[in-house]
Amino acid sequence: MQGGEEPSKSRPEEALPRARARAAALALGGARRAAGQGWPLPSLGALAGRLAAALARELDDRRGFLFLPIGVSAGAGLYFGAPHEPLPYVALLPAAVLIGIAVWAREKPFAFHLFALLAAITAGFALASLQVQRMAHPVLGEQLNAAEITGFVEATEHRPRGSRVTVLVTTFPRPLVDAPRRVRVTLAGRDPPAVGSHVRLRASLGPPPGPAYPGGFDFGRAVWFDGIGATGYALGRPQIVPAPVIAPAGLALTTWLDGTRHAIAARIRAALPGEEGGVAVALVTGLRDAVAEPIEESMRVAGLSHILSISGLHMALVATTVFFLARALLALFPDLALRYPIKAWAAVPAALSATFYLLLSGAELATQRAYVMTLIVLAGIVLGRPALTLRTLAVAALAVLALTPWAVLDPGAQMSFAATLALIAAYERYGHFVTTPPGTAEDAVWLRRPARYVAALVLASLAAGLATAPYAAFHFQRLAPLSLIANLAAMPAVSFIVMPAGLVGAVLMPFGWDDRAWRLMGWGIDLMRDIADFVARIPGADRGVSAMPMASLVLLSLALMALCLSRTRLILLAPVLAILALWIAAREPRPDLFVDGEARTVAVRGPDGALAVMGDRTSGLADRFAVEQWLSADGDRARAGSKELIQAAACDPLGCTLPLVGGALVALSRHPDSLEDDCRLARVLVTPFTAPSECAATVIHLDPRKAGGGVAGYRTEEGELRLVSANAPYGGRPWQAAPPRVATTNAAARLQPITGAAQAGKPAVARATARSRDPLDDMVGESASERPANAPQ
Template sequence: MERGDRAGARTKARTWPTRAATRAGARAPFGVSWGAGLWPAAAETLRDWARAEAGPGRLLPFVPVAFGAGIALYFAADHEPVAWVASLAAAVFGVAAFLLRRNRAFPLAVLITAFAAGFAVIALKAQRIAHPVLAKPVQAATLKGFVETREERERTDRFVLRVTEMDTAGRAPALPRVRLSVRKGTAPAVGSFVSLKARLLPPLSPLRPGAYDFGRDLYFQGIAASGFALGAVITQDPPAAGGWRLRYAATMQGMRDAIDARIRLALDGDQRSIATALITGRRDAISTPVNDAMFVSGLGHVLSISGYHMAVVAGVVFFAVRAALALIPALTVTFPIKKAAAAAALAAAAFYLLLSGAEVATQRSFLMTAVVLIAVMVDRRAITFRTLAIAALVVLLIAPESLVHPSFQMSFAATLGLVALVQIGMPGLFATADSSTTARAALWGGREIAMLALASLVAGLATTPYAAYHFHRVTPYGVIANLLAMPVVSAMVMPAGLLGLAAMPFGLDGVFWRIMEIGIDWMIVVSLWVAALPGAIGRIAAFGSGPLLLASLGVVLLGLLRTPLRYAGLALLGLSTGWALLTPQPEILIAGDGRQVALRGPDGRLRLMQSGGDQFRIRQWLAADADSRAADAPSLRDGVSCDADGCVAALADGGLVALSFRADGVADDCARATLVIALAQPPPDCAARLISAELLKSSGALALRRNEGADGGFVTVAVRPKGLDRPWSPAPADVPQESPGSAPTQRTPPRPAPVDATPAAPDQHDED
């Protein structure tokens, strides 16, 4: 909406109540005049605001919102939609919108069409990439194929293999891609053809109901299994060419490796890892303490190449080229140096996009930057909601599955907040052209500090719902960390990195990496200091997708609307916060293999019974419970007793939960416990509520909470509820007859606690 529209909306808002209502009030008694004039006037004001919001140019920013809502509906389906039916529905709605283009219902028709189109696009992509998913572990598989990507991690390396030959003795279908872990420093080069033996595991399903679905991510990447290389990885001559995509990936990976090798000559440790992350996007080798401190302090966004990095790269190149061209007097008069500088900045941003791996946040950043620079070249206004809307639509068309990824959600929420801040206008405390020289000098630093603080605050608030939902934490000191670190990153770290890239061909890059190291040292010091402050980790217990959707609607309304209707977004954010905080937490969590069980003890904290040591799962469970304890904390075993047959622990109400390892211990547990998780064959007449290993194979991980009714049973939520059948989580063929419902349980006196003896832990895989 243009300035005239905003002024008109404000003028209409100020005329409430209307003159007609005022005249009616003058003729009526006090109480009657108030009642007669209030509601008609309020309704008229609301209509004025609605008309202002529906003005010319106000529809486009809501189109990607409706498009994304259609994608979200696809992921909420119980089984795979029919793609051609979804496409036909979108086409019908599109024709209807075209026919209604001169009707008042046209905006609604466009939004419905966008909604249907989003659903159809993701359904078509899922059909296009459809591939089998490994259902059961394969202990030894012989694989041959091309290496597509390679990652360096803190303890191991990892690569994705595009499989051309696979031998598993007929126990698994042919898989398109697998992701394998190897010893650190032994991952093969991207583009090479290798053969190896590997242990393959199904993609990791959610670790608890409502948790993030890693298997869904892998499915849309075309990865059907993960696992470990057994023995050496042998490089061979390929039987055929790998294709242009593989050659491009190998070229870019070789460039990243060359840059990392040059940085490695000057830096080491976390400084080298962070410098590489900022230049090439490879951030997996950063040590865990520093990585955690960066995210706890609110500086984690620096490690993910996004809008800030793209803006710095484009900005540095733009001003450098413009300043260089301005040194030639003839060009300043006859040549549009500003447009030439914008073109050079666009080329630099495109190269940075390719070099950094083109993740979702980087794609969005490049598209936003490209639209801004193109607007400069055609003399148009750049930073608008239309720019953001176009970027969102392009990203969702290319990768619709990115909608459910935290990177997409947080990136666009932060950008929406910042664009809204620009559209509303920065505070008027800054110096203007009419200010005196003394005033401009006095306020010079205040402008930059205030802008940085305000931008950090707005971006942090906009991303809070998504950080709380996905990572179960917020960053209360994020503004402090950004104020201390970001000026150094902007003025020293990123410019030095760009100069290092430019100086590499001449062998003069070492000094720039060392300058970069000074700034990175400061950033690490700030992140560790802020992360150590009292209350730095704002832990939030897990909540469902309902509060997140309500909060997302609140962020959209607060950011996109221009009239006072925007404050409805604040009301929705308040409701979503209350809903999230009041979400009941489960009393019992059961892993998908049944080997780990967490239950809430009398003190309200989780206790752990296990036959295995999957530390990643325990960390995720504790984080979702807003529990600060480490995965190996001794207090997790308080009140838990184990022997060779199993483990037993008491709930807050005194009822026992038993984890039975052997068949001869299940009968005793059935007679005395409230709930039994049986890894062995249970007796047919078990009196307790029974969770069998066969049931867990079909349902996945379970979360149980007490039924508030009089029967005293459990309400159970499963990762794979009955009827769910999606390509990344197919329904098992042999579903057991029993179902984890909320049937009442029989209470019997508990058995005496056995002696503490934790059983030996079998090997577990870590998908962190």
């Protein structure tokens, strides 16, 4: 019996499998003792029997429905992980067959649940395939320089430097099969055109970038699901021009919502200028553009970044407040309160307010999960049934996966569902410790409520922190070991000052009396920021970890499911799966070579075991985004931006070199004139240019005009460098624009060190007199259309 549950009498048919399992276990123990064997480790047959008995107990408790979202998400994950694009309808027939078999075997519980789970997996695969086919859109295949486009502005975003707009294209420079429907363009100015306006701009466009390294986050796939087929930067300012076509129907709603969000943001900033105003705007409207990077970073380190993400806490506060306000207003009329179900009526404005907040905040996947759960809870109130259960979460997960199956890949959605699952399971099992804390006397009422709050806060922080830690380690390569301390200190300010003041300010805004509420909210935010800064400065608060393989994340996710959903000895699978996941992660090799998708930046693991960087230019090299991603994957984020990253590289105007472990050289070509020496002196050559066919080095040739991600190299026991591309083998995946662009003249590089004068001088020094200035400087001042086709972008 779990904590907080009422004991119930089992029906005879429910107790039968348990009685049989107990009898089998007693018989096995008696046989062991009769044979004089004592209690040795059980055999595989005995383990299988115990596992079957535990599984029968789980099925008797009617918890099979909770595993349906796991099966659907597993099927969606299998679809997105396929190296080649499956046939669009290939999984429909197996899903229908498995559903039929499950219905046919419904009288046999084990067979029914097994085939139902298999049907859920194939249904998730089919659902993901159909949804991707439904929203399929072209991706620009290669770089376009100085392309003039026109389109409607659908979204704007302020950046640390400049701004960014998403444009629904109306005219493209020339007819292309892969002409994108939407493009995302970075602007130099901080004042982007308004949402809904029709603009003309000149921009350099290219395919969305792929992962920075194999196994890294696929930025191109992520923006593809936002409907974007090309990214780039504008050349000059966009101009407002008349539209040649009628604006889409949904653009009017988008324009109104954007205007509302920015009007609220302007009102908040007027009353609360500075960094506190930026955080307040993010909490109320979801616009995180004005959140200062130091605040966001300290909140990440302290484990408080979940406060800035609009999800369960914010949605629950909005819906709950509106619900109780509506119910209180209806209760003022005795005739209504006595004759009609005003509690059910109050759920309607609560649902409408939650819907408006979903649209206002941008409808991210975590917010969608919170919204669906809020609607289910409100529906439970209308029907008079408890709704905040694991079944509620299961229904919410199925709804989100049905609408957006790619949520299985989204870090925010993964962490949101994991935290909610852990919270509900923790309160089901240990909620009685919160409602009745031990050590409080019956007459000490004034002590009971603070003790309950502290106990609930500790339980929530531990459950959510432990549940989201694997996903933070996998996606962001960081842990927040002091998050419990930060949440215990900051959440009272957030729960009792920041969020209530924000809600009061939003309610009073139409009446013009919101200034005091925003100032009170700013005081709470300032307190929260001081707590985050204090915790972030504690040594060891920011714990970086190396990149984790996908297999480890899957095993840790299964461990979380076993821990939260099991009520029998199946819960013992959780530590076994977790240990196996950590063992696999510890054995994961670290790359010795990183190359970005444009062959502009290279990182090499030197003899000291640390990464060093070289690039097509020296200025700003250590601050490049790819370098930050590589250092994060290496568990060495603290060195990001450090000048020591580029000190080991030997560079001349034609290229750079760095030594690998063992002395073999990796060369990066800056100009075609360097290729002859690089092929002769280096073991690995990275170049955006076409290398000679007789080149003796292993050539990594990446065409910057084509789409794709980075490349990593791993040292083998035989002393070779095994190259792995971040692009999956090309099979026509909808978010891939072109085949992988990695061409190597050798299958693997022999990494024996070079000898003689070449080793001492290095290619870069040997070429130093060949050219006295950087060839890329010759391109300064040229227009993008005049730049050579093979020049690095």
